[in-house]
Amino acid sequence: xxxxxxxSETYASQIFWMLAFFGIIFFVVGRGMVPKVMATxxxxxxxxxxxxAAAEAARKAADEQEEAWRVxxxxxxxxxxxxxxxxxxxxxxxxxxxxxxxGSAIDARLxxxxxxxxxxxxxxxxxxxxxxxDAASSIVSRLxxxxxxxxxxxxAVKEALNG
Amino acid sequence: MAAEQAKxxxxxxxxIEPLFGTDHWSIAGYNIAFTNSALWMAITTVxxxxxxxxxxxxxxxxxxxxxAVEGFTGFIDNLLAANIGPAGKKYVPYIFSLFMFxxxxxxxxxxxxxxxxxxxxxxxxxxxxxxxxxxLSFAIVLIVGFKRHGLHFFSxxxxxxxxxxxxxxxxxxxxxxxxxxxxxLALRLFVAMMAGHVLLEVLSSFVxxxxxxxxxxxxxxxxxxxxxxxxxxxxxxxxxxIQAYVFALLTSLYLNDAENLH
Numbered sequence: 001x002x003x004x005x006x007x008s009e010t011y012a013s014q015i016f017w018m019l020a021f022f023g024i025i026f027f028v029v030g031r032g033m034v035p036k037v038m039a040t041x042x043x044x045x046x047x048x049x050x051x052x053a054a055a056e057a058a059r060k061a062a063d064e065q066e067e068a069w070r071v072x073x074x075x076x077x078x079x080x081x082x083x084x085x086x087x088x089x090x091x092x093x094x095x096x097x098x099x100x101x102x103g104s105a106i107d108a109r110l111x112x113x114x115x116x117x118x119x120x121x122x123x124x125x126x127x128x129x130x131x132x133x134d135a136a137s138s139i140v141s142r143l144x145x146x147x148x149x150x151x152x153x154x155x156a157v158k159e160a161l162n163g
Numbered sequence: 164m165a166a167e168q169a170k171x172x173x174x175x176x177x178x179i180e181p182l183f184g185t186d187h188w189s190i191a192g193y194n195i196a197f198t199n200s201a202l203w204m205a206i207t208t209v210x211x212x213x214x215x216x217x218x219x220x221x222x223x224x225x226x227x228x229x230x231a232v233e234g235f236t237g238f239i240d241n242l243l244a245a246n247i248g249p250a251g252k253k254y255v256p257y258i259f260s261l262f263m264f265x266x267x268x269x270x271x272x273x274x275x276x277x278x279x280x281x282x283x284x285x286x287x288x289x290x291x292x293x294x295x296x297x298x299l300s301f302a303i304v305l306i307v308g309f310k311r312h313g314l315h316f317f318s319x320x321x322x323x324x325x326x327x328x329x330x331x332x333x334x335x336x337x338x339x340x341x342x343x344x345x346x347x348l349a350l351r352l353f354v355a356m357m358a359g360h361v362l363l364e365v366l367s368s369f370v371x372x373x374x375x376x377x378x379x380x381x382x383x384x385x386x387x388x389x390x391x392x393x394x395x396x397x398x399x400x401x402x403x404x405i406q407a408y409v410f411a412l413l414t415s416l417y418l419n420d421a422e423n424l425h
Contacts, residue, residue, distance in 0.1 A: 001174060001177070001201065002174060002175075002177040002178040002179060003177055003289050003290055003353070003357070005292070006178065006179050006369070007291060009194070009201075010179045010198065010291065011291045012190075012193035012194055012195055013179075013181075013195045013197075013198055013200075013201065014179075014188075014198075014200060014289060014291040014292055014295075015192060015203035015291060016190065016193075016195040017195070017197070017198075017200070017204055017205075017284070017293050018250070018291075018292050018295040018296070020297060021201075021205060021207070021208045021262060022205040022260065022295070022299070023295070024208055025208055025211060025212075025260045025263070026256065026257065026260040027262055028212065029211055029212060029215050029260060029263070030177055030255075030256030030257060030259055030260035031256045032255050033215045033216065033218075034236055035213070036221065037219065037232055037233055037236045038230075038236050038240065038255065039234070040222075040225075041233050041236070041237060042220045043223075044223055044225075050223055072187060084184055095423075098289060109352070131301070139341050147305050160283075
């Protein structure tokens with residue numbers, strides 16, 4: 001076993017070179033390079049964390065804006081509905097008023113027409129009396145050859161018509 | 164035949180061969196020759212430097228290489244955060260160096276470089292190497308523990324809820340288990356790495372020996388041994404990672420004792 005057989009002649013060399021090379025590794029690699037490598041990792045982790053935080057903040061802001069937009073849209077929709085309702089109500093009252101106006105005009109014309117008809121009827125009835133008396137007097141003169149005066153004929157016709 | 168068997172010595176791969184500086188390189192009388200073990204530590208260091216340097220592009224969107232390096236640092240960071248908590252952050256450089264050195268040394272020692280004529284060497288299969296790392300970890304635990312808690316750190320040896328009549332026994336057992344830690348750290352890694360390499364070498368000697376003695380033995384012994392070697396190579400890759408992980412995990416658990424004390 002050379003580890004033991006050669007120990008007395010090599011231990012000084014082994015220990016010296018081990019310490020020498022481990023010293024190089026510790027001071028150059030361990031203290032010199034490893035902190036830089038770890039700083040790089042740390043910087044990357046921080047960058048990732050910062051990016052994630054920024055993305056989160058942006059998402060929150062977008063959510064808030066969407067919420068605000070939704071509130072605004074709801075308000076505008078409500079406003080529009082109110083305007084439509086008001087316009088509808090206005091239109092309904094206006095058309096009602098016009099209907100009332102038109103109805104009253106029609107009523108007036110109807111009443112006027114009724115009055116005219118009634119007047120025409122009375123005048124026509126009066127004329128019928130005169131025409132009937134005339135006709136009756138002429139029929140009597142032709143049949144009986146008697147001349148009846150208009151007054152008598154009118155009375156007779158009135159009597160016959162009215163029963 | 165005798166020459167063949169002598170050639171496949173499963174222990175030969177662990178022998179340390181001085182490359183240069185054997186004669187005059189010394190500190191305070193201790194010879195510090197540059198050996199093949201030191202060479203493979205150097206190779207491990209260079210490969211690790213290149214690997215981590217490749218992950219230093221610091222791009223916001225990482226490439227594959229950067230992703231791999233960041234995966235390792237993140238792994239160590241999570242390990243320490245899970246075992247020690249926020250206070251574990253400052254140990255990342257040490258645990259990372261420890262984990263990556265052991266992992267790369269283990270893996271580089273497994274490379275089939277013999278095909279290219281290079282003899283790979285695994286520094287972590289020597290307890291004189293793993294012992295340095297274990298004592299380093301243990302020393303850090305002691306320094307941090309006494310610095311943070313002073314003499315109160317000794318209360319580590321009295322677990323919560325110890326009955327008074329057991330006070331003569333429990334701290335003693337705890338003390339022994341505490342003192343055994345550097346040995347268990349060092350020996351676990353060294354034994355695991357050595358055992359795997361010895362097993363591979365022994366199986367390969369089966370393959371070579373049985374094939375040399377004819378097609379019959381070659382097919383009965385050699386082929387199954389070869390299939391087993393392939394499977395054990397996969398297992399060794401797993402062990403290389405697991406042992407590095409265990410070393411780092413146990414060190415971080417011991418650091419947790421020193422940092423948080425119960």
